Amino acid sequence: MKSSIVQALAKYVTARAVRAFAFGLAVAITATTLPAATPAAAHGERSQQAFLRMRTLNWYDVKWSKTELNVNEEMVLTGKVHIFSGWPQAVAKPEVAFLNVGEPGPVLVRKGSYVGGTPVPRSFSLQVGKDYEYKLVLKARRQGRYHVHVQINVESGGPIVGPGQWITIKGDMKDFTNPVTLLDGTTIDLETYGITWTYIYHFFWMAAAAVWILYWFMTKGIIARYWWVKAGKADELIGQNEKRIGGVTLAVVLLAVLGFYAAANKEFPRTLPMQAGLLKGIEPIDEPAPTVTARFKGGSYTVPGRELKVKLAITNSGDAPLKVGEFTAAGLRFLNPDVFTSKPDFPDYLLADRGLSVSDPNPIAPGETREMEIIVQDARFDIERLSDLAYDTDSQFGGLLFLFDPSGKRQKVEIGGPVIPRFAAGAAT
């Protein structure tokens, strides 16, 4: 039975089949190795669910101090982040978070990071519903053009990526230095510090291991030893002489370990354990109480038209009329051209400068409550995969709405709620 299966299979091993297999293999190798690798243009933020990106961290006022710099030059990435009140149940709250940078490897090194003015080289806690100011000081290390994002990692929630900007670095990484002053006052270059000794130490031991292995291999090899063992003469292979060699080797090894250990303690008499622990008490932005509220009254998303329509009851309790100027979610900015007469400096792939309109363009007067419809429509909504909201387990949108008075003063209000998907153009809203 078994032989018949083998024989049946053997019939298929023809010269033609072998040629076809070889050709397929060659095509696969060519397809996977020959084309030039293209640089990553994003850090996977589009792969994250829309509801998660819209209703966790709302990034705004993001600024990159430079988009072109030389190796060893510093840039600053600043901005604000609103911790969304309607934080999704599916994601752990940012009780343990870390301010990070989305970049393809350490092409820029992080020289400093601050949240609310507090240095945060370690993880920290954020409060839901609050806003925080952040700052990242980055030093150019490797030449090239890279997409650099701000990012906050949330424990059990994953990385939440903010807007990204293309940064061009000129020069050569071999000129990069990373000077650091130790507590004893000496300055070292962290880029190369201790690397030569690390190589020497590791390769010393690896060479010793290779000598040990080859010594035993060269004395009787493998096959001859197998025959001896099979012949019941295993004990003759390891006699007193061999044990003596082993004992001496072990003594030398242990003495070397002891010597290296003592030398390290002598050279570095003051060492500390690594530092860790959650940083608490990060101050949120001290904002005046808002004079505007927006109550969600329902919404829909038309998938073919890439159009988000939201009904809001907006109350202006301030002393100046307000116009709806911007909606921002998941790092995208949708602007009302009635309010933004010029295009702000922001990455184009995230800026829909004509992406927002309102059903009633008249300013909301002080003391007035007005029901109005906000329409967000732009291809970027779809390109950045926010339209996938229709297919999420929690089809609630979220974001920040910015309203402006005639003097340009900005009011911020959080909006969000369930939206009903419309899968056909012109479907009832």
Place this chain on the structure above:
Amino acid sequence: MSLSTETGAPAGKTWKSKEEFLGCVILTDWILLIVLFAVLLGSFHIHYMLLAGDWDFWIDFKDRRMWPTVAPIVAMCFAAAAQSFFWQRFRLPIGATTVVLALLIGEWINRYDNFWGWTFFPINLVFPSALIPMGFWLDIVLMVSGSWLVTALIGGLGWGLLFYPINWPVLAQYHQATEIDGVLLTLADLIGFNYVRTGTPEYIRMVERGTLRTFGKDVVPVAAFFAGFVSMLVYFLWWKMGGWFSTTKYLESEEI
């Protein structure tokens, strides 16, 4: 008619001469050594990266509690299995040394080519744990005692105890202190902070977490003894695993 001028082995003999026979044995020995080394390198590397992973990848994960606990325990698996194979089949006292050397060669290729060559992480962030002297220890304890039971008990304990002192000569320099914006950091912490890892946030580190501190403030000895005890148990299991893996099975001709 054959073009070869060589003559075959005499009738009834497989080999023309003793020299030819010995040459064939030596060549096969070398092939075996290289193949075995490559197989152990690949399999141990996967095993160790999956189980020790970040503790072995990054300098700012190499703490005094979790790293000296996890790394020796998971490294013991292949060391014991390889000893079982090399000792029982060949009486070669090189099992543990061979696998740790294979692992380190694989790791250094990975760290240099991938971590440094492709993603530019400096070597002082990504160098692997040193393990070679532990390999010597385990092999020589087995050779001198001739007993896998003694090796499990004495060798296993020493395996755990030796790990931190072996690594300290490289690690010590990175435990010097510095201060950034009023925050105290070791150089190991600072390297991890400076050289951005987008997918590795700081909170993933498990720096001296756990309940072993119940036994006192001397973190490393407690972790090392614990690692030693668990390594003993792992040794027993994986010695048997190695024996099972190195069993030769034959198929009867009528079965194929």
